[in-house]
Amino acid sequence: MCSQTALPSCNVFNACTPLSVLFPGRVLCDMIPCGEEEVDEAIKSAHSAYLKWSKLSGMERARIMLEAARIIRERRDEIARAEVANNGKSITEAQVDIDVAWQCIEYYAGIAPTLSGQHIQLPGGSFAYTRREPLGVCVGIGAWNYPFQIAAWKSAPALACGNAMVFKPSPMTPVTAVMLAEIYKEAGVPDGLFNVVQGGAETGGLLCHHPMVAKVSFTGSVPTGKKVMEMAAKGVKQVTLELGGKSPLIIFKDCELENAIKGALMANFLTQGEVCCNGTRVFVQREIMPQFLEEVVKRTKVISVGDPMCEETRMGALISKPHMEKVLGFIKQAKEQGAKVLCGGERFVPSDPKLKDGYFVSPCVLDNCRDDMTCVKEEIFGPVMSVLPFDTEDEVLQRANNTTFGLASGVFTRDIARAHRVAENLQAGTCYINNYNVGPVEVPFGGYKMSGFGRENGQVTIEYYSQLKTVVVEMGDVESFF
Numbered sequence: 001m002c003s004q005t006a007l008p009s010c011n012v013f014n015a016c017t018p019l020s021v022l023f024p025g026r027v028l029c030d031m032i033p034c035g036e037e038e039v040d041e042a043i044k045s046a047h048s049a050y051l052k053w054s055k056l057s058g059m060e061r062a063r064i065m066l067e068a069a070r071i072i073r074e075r076r077d078e079i080a081r082a083e084v085a086n087n088g089k090s091i092t093e094a095q096v097d098i099d100v101a102w103q104c105i106e107y108y109a110g111i112a113p114t115l116s117g118q119h120i121q122l123p124g125g126s127f128a129y130t131r132r133e134p135l136g137v138c139v140g141i142g143a144w145n146y147p148f149q150i151a152a153w154k155s156a157p158a159l160a161c162g163n164a165m166v167f168k169p170s171p172m173t174p175v176t177a178v179m180l181a182e183i184y185k186e187a188g189v190p191d192g193l194f195n196v197v198q199g200g201a202e203t204g205g206l207l208c209h210h211p212m213v214a215k216v217s218f219t220g221s222v223p224t225g226k227k228v229m230e231m232a233a234k235g236v237k238q239v240t241l242e243l244g245g246k247s248p249l250i251i252f253k254d255c256e257l258e259n260a261i262k263g264a265l266m267a268n269f270l271t272q273g274e275v276c277c278n279g280t281r282v283f284v285q286r287e288i289m290p291q292f293l294e295e296v297v298k299r300t301k302v303i304s305v306g307d308p309m310c311e312e313t314r315m316g317a318l319i320s321k322p323h324m325e326k327v328l329g330f331i332k333q334a335k336e337q338g339a340k341v342l343c344g345g346e347r348f349v350p351s352d353p354k355l356k357d358g359y360f361v362s363p364c365v366l367d368n369c370r371d372d373m374t375c376v377k378e379e380i381f382g383p384v385m386s387v388l389p390f391d392t393e394d395e396v397l398q399r400a401n402n403t404t405f406g407l408a409s410g411v412f413t414r415d416i417a418r419a420h421r422v423a424e425n426l427q428a429g430t431c432y433i434n435n436y437n438v439g440p441v442e443v444p445f446g447g448y449k450m451s452g453f454g455r456e457n458g459q460v461t462i463e464y465y466s467q468l469k470t471v472v473v474e475m476g477d478v479e480s481f482f
């Protein structure tokens with residue numbers, strides 16, 4: 001047993017259990033979900049580690065985190081291959097995900113020694129100062145779309161601030177978070193500082209309710225996010241919620257069309273469309289709609305779908321059979337509601353017999369969409385782009401904001417004033433101008449409205465993994481009313 005990873009009874013091993021993880025229709029591994037005892041043990045061991053880790057200086061924490069980042073860089077291809085088996089995304093994307101993960105750990109290692117408070121002068125030589133202190137044991141609950149990256153996005157700022165983390169990956173993708181735990185251990189964090197527990201909703205609930213947990217950072221769906229918030233509220237625990245989206249991408253007729261087309265593809269087809277910030281409502285100004293559609297369809301049709309381990313592949317398999325059926329169901333319903341499928345939208349069976357049971361869906365572009373259609377209103381989480389015409393800026397802003405989500409948005413235009421005006425008026429946590437789905441770790445990421453709150457990445461995330469203590473120092477005598 002690696003003390004940093006799962007506890008013995010919750011590690012990923014070959015016991016026959018209710019939770020099975022499938023890859024092209026085959027079992028990847030079996031695991032036993034952690035129960036109350038294991039969760040308690042994981043949290044207590046994290047707490048002991050926290051007591052040591054939080055006493056180190058920022059420089060000492062940084063040195064260990066930089067070593068973890070270095071090991072990830074060294075093992076990048078091996079972790080990326082494991083991520084492909086875990087999730088089904090293409091190896092090319094998985095490699096980028098692993099790079100983003102070590103960059104994130106490096107970035108927060110750089111911030112760790114800079115954590116500081118403020119000095120405030122008061123009358124009579126008295127003064128106050130603030131200290132930025134860790135929260136304690138934080139819980140991370142991950143989704144299946146970016147398994148390793150999410151574990152890094154949550155643990156790096158947590159550890160930089162002096163916290164410990166107990167992380168629960170999605171039961172669909174249990175593999176690579178354990179590799180991260182092993183790497184942190186090898187880099188020199190105290191035993192138990194980053195613990196992985198395996199399991200689903202029940203295990204997640206145990207983590208959210210545990211009295212020794214100070215904070216829960218969650219990535220996943222809106223309904224589960226609400227439950228997590230409710231459970232955390234019972235213990236007055238802090239929460240960060242990274243939830244879903246139905247983000248608008250607005251393409252004006254004065255855009256650089258080639259970039260807008262590339263942007264629309266990047267906004268919809270990364271990780272088989274299973275990306276929370278995807279720009280799935282593509283609003284195109286009416287005058288350029290024919291050229292836009294012609295090019296987007298031409299390029300969507302040639303996206304190579306298939307063996308995710310193959311360097312040439314650009315789109316792998318969806319996460320599971322039920323999810324694939326859900327995505328195909330959305331496309332069927334879109335057709336019934338009047339949308340026109342311009343390409344894709346079908347189960348794809350590769351010629352390679354070993355992939356025949358994989359959950360591949362050909363990337364789909366939907367035309368004739370209206371704002372009231374289900375495919376335009378709900379998060380599909382699959383490779384489905386809905387295209388909608390618009391005429392004016394005011395009209396498109398109103399339509400773009402007419403959603404309960406608010407994770408991301410994008411605008412393509414050459415008019416600099418318009419670009420910033422649109423960015424100001426879009427109700428979303430991120431607005432991309434003349435690009436989409438780039439995610440440098442220096443940049444905060446998170447939602448407005450029902451897409452959640454709190455931020456990941458960037459300097460601001462330090463505030464979500466630390467608390468401020470004020471120390472007031474009297475230099476004179478106490479003035480008492482009594």
Ligand SMILES: NC(=O)C1=CN([C@@H]2O[C@H](COP(=O)(O)OP(=O)(O)OC[C@H]3O[C@@H](n4cnc5c(N)ncnc54)[C@H](O)[C@@H]3O)[C@@H](O)[C@H]2O)C=CC1
Nearest residue numbers: 142143169170200201204205220221224242243244276381
């Ligand atoms: N915002 C995002 O990045 C993501 C959004 N989704 C959306 O959610 C849909 C469903 O996917 P799921 O994996 O079922 O998402 P989910 O939101 O149910 O699960 C996310 C994580 O929460 C855990 N969890 C589930 N129920 C819980 C509970 N009651 N208490 C504590 N933790 C709990 C899961 O085990 C997993 O680790 C997708 O089809 C997609 O539309 C899914 C994954 C990521």
Ligand SMILES: C[N+](C)(C)CCCC(=O)O
Nearest residue numbers: 146275276277437438439
């Ligand atoms: C696409 N990217 C990497 C910019 C963000 C992914 C966020 C997520 O879906 O968890």
